[in-house]
Amino acid sequence: MAGCWAEGPEGLHEQFTAPTANLILGTSRFLRGGGVVEFEFHVIRPGESGPILTPHPGGRASVSFAADSIAPGYVAWANPDHDFPQRIIYDGREEGALRATIEGPRDGETARMSWRMARVRCPAT
Numbered sequence: 001m002a003g004c005w006a007e008g009p010e011g012l013h014e015q016f017t018a019p020t021a022n023l024i025l026g027t028s029r030f031l032r033g034g035g036v037v038e039f040e041f042h043v044i045r046p047g048e049s050g051p052i053l054t055p056h057p058g059g060r061a062s063v064s065f066a067a068d069s070i071a072p073g074y075v076a077w078a079n080p081d082h083d084f085p086q087r088i089i090y091d092g093r094e095e096g097a098l099r100a101t102i103e104g105p106r107d108g109e110t111a112r113m114s115w116r117m118a119r120v121r122c123p124a125t
Contacts, residue, residue, distance in 0.1 A: 001024070001090055002018045002019065003122065005098045005118065005119060005120065007117050009031070013030075013031060023043070023045055027040070040055050040056060040057045041056040042056070047066060051067045065078055068087075072093075074089075074090070074093055075089070077089075082104070083105075084105065085113075087102065087103045097116055097118055098116075098119070101113070102114075
């Protein structure tokens with residue numbers, strides 16, 4: 001996950017720091033018309049039974065998700081008590097790509113949203 005990822009010139013753009021023993025930080029920006037329409041900060045830290053993901057979505061309340069499935073290049077976090085999403089999945093098993101997926105119940109059905117991002121050069125500071 002470390003590095004920068006983009007769905008295209010517009011759409012989802014994400015950036016994650018290299019992992020340390022106790023922390024990964026990330027940002028997400030949804031771009032439309034050359035501007036940011038939504039953003040989110042991510043904190044990934046160790047938990048008792050595996051990594052914990054706490055997204056901080058653009059001014060809304062944060063909840064944490066515990067890892068429930070980990071494999072090389074793949075991690076899924078779950079929080080069955082949250083409304084939507086209840087699962088957040090990052091799948092980097094495809095060379096040069098990272099797929100972010102959120103899923104959970106909505107209107108009596110399982111809803112799923114997914115974004116396929118390619119590795120891109122991180123913006124200069």
